[in-house]
Amino acid sequence: MDEHTHNTGDRRELMMARSMCWHCQSEMAGEYFCDRCVKVQPVSKDLDYFSCFGLPRRLVIDTNVLETKFYELSRAFHPDFYQNKSDAEQTISLGNSAMLNTAYRTLRDPIQRAEYLLDLEAGAVKDIRTTPPADLFEEILELQDTLDEFRGSDRASAQASTLRTKLHADRTALEQRQREMEAQLLQLFGRWDALQDRGEVTEEARAERNQLLKNMRSILSNRTYVKNIVNDLVETIA
Amino acid sequence: MAYSEKVVDHFNNPRNMGSFKKEEDGVGTGIVGAPECGDVMKLQIKVQNDTIVDAKFKTFGCGSAIASSSLATEWLKGKTVEEAGKIKNTDIVQELNLPPVKIHCSVLAEDAIKAALADYQKKADSK
Numbered sequence: 270m271d272e273h274t275h276n277t278g279d280r281r282e283l284m285m286a287r288s289m290c291w292h293c294q295s296e297m298a299g300e301y302f303c304d305r306c307v308k309v310q311p312v313s314k315d316l317d318y319f320s321c322f323g324l325p326r327r328l329v330i331d332t333n334v335l336e337t338k339f340y341e342l343s344r345a346f347h348p349d350f351y352q353n354k355s356d357a358e359q360t361i362s363l364g365n366s367a368m369l370n371t372a373y374r375t376l377r378d379p380i381q382r383a384e385y386l387l388d389l390e391a392g393a394v395k396d397i398r399t400t401p402p403a404d405l406f407e408e409i410l411e412l413q414d415t416l417d418e419f420r421g422s423d424r425a426s427a428q429a430s431t432l433r434t435k436l437h438a439d440r441t442a443l444e445q446r447q448r449e450m451e452a453q454l455l456q457l458f459g460r461w462d463a464l465q466d467r468g469e470v471t472e473e474a475r476a477e478r479n480q481l482l483k484n485m486r487s488i489l490s491n492r493t494y495v496k497n498i499v500n501d502l503v504e505t506i507a
Numbered sequence: 508m509a510y511s512e513k514v515v516d517h518f519n520n521p522r523n524m525g526s527f528k529k530e531e532d533g534v535g536t537g538i539v540g541a542p543e544c545g546d547v548m549k550l551q552i553k554v555q556n557d558t559i560v561d562a563k564f565k566t567f568g569c570g571s572a573i574a575s576s577s578l579a580t581e582w583l584k585g586k587t588v589e590e591a592g593k594i595k596n597t598d599i600v601q602e603l604n605l606p607p608v609k610i611h612c613s614v615l616a617e618d619a620i621k622a623a624l625a626d627y628q629k630k631a632d633s634k
Contacts, residue, residue: 403538403539403622405540406538406539406540406547407538409540409547410538410547410549410565410567413547413567414565417567490542490543491542493542493543494540494542494545497545498545501545
């Protein structure tokens with residue numbers, strides 16, 4: 270609850286930044302439309318994607334709410350409805366629609382949502398270099414070796430067929446690993462959200478926050494690594 | 508963006524490509540990677556009487572990563588373990604004229620050297 274009031278506080282600040290209607294210069298009270306002259310307002314560049322949809326900054330979100338709000342705002346900003354309006358309003362409608370689409374695409378996918386939130390929250394931990402487990406690199410090095418051998422082999426040969434079988438097994442193992450990392454991530458997402466819900470400002474809470482951010486960042490980047498290698502593998506043996 | 512002449516040279520004629528047996532006496536192995544670009548690098552040293560007598564590498568990655576590790580093996584040979592620990596990624600950047608976007612390749616090479624040295628030390632200590 271604490272966190273929630275905090276969020277609305279943030280949003281008010283953001284709106285204050287563009288407190289005047291670009292058209293009638295009156296004080297802005299509405300969210301995306303001026304109360305007085307009903308003109309569409311540009312979505313502030315400082316507004317994060319979560320606030321854009323009125324969602325709490327969490328890793329697990331209600332995607333139904335996201336979708337409903339997306340459709341609602343899409344209709345409100347859609348360029349088709351601005352064809353007879355002024356150039357300024359058409360430009361705003363285009364800009365807002367583009368921003369809205371990016372925001373929706375980002376938040377819809379749990380991985381992209383996490384990466385986005387991490388970028389928002391990371392701050393100091395952004396530059397901490399994470400060290401992926403050495404065994405992952407060994408696995409990938411071996412796999413690259415086999416891939417190399419396979420690329421250089423005569424596809425019709427018995428050797429190629431042995432390599433192909435091995436690569437298929439490697440693929441299964443890596444995909445399994447990717448799933449494990451995704452499960453780990455989900456667990457961390459839950460812990461992160463719970464920490465946000467508690468809204469504590471203690472030293473321990475800060476340490477836990479940083480540790481969670483670091484762990485999530487590290488798993489996310491390893492997952493991307495594995496995913497890219499799997500794609501590479503699939504392409505080669507296809 | 509073009510690669511510098513030195514990078515191209517190392518890429519076309521990589522020095523010391525290959526590997527030693529990990530279990531072999533005096534061999535230290537460092538395997539590092541960069542998830543962001545998908546590179547993976549293996550660097551090995553062979554140490555006798557505290558001096559690196561041979562070094563080998565195997566890198567799957569971009570030209571700069573290959574050149575960085577190739578150069579690293581060249582530099583490692585003949586150095587003592589202590590001297591080897593002093594090789595900095597900035598030295599590699601300078602020698603190869605790496606552009607800012609490729610600096611992480613040299614960092615990877617430095618990490619690989621450190622990992623290989625640590626592995627050698629660990630093996631030596633456990634004896």
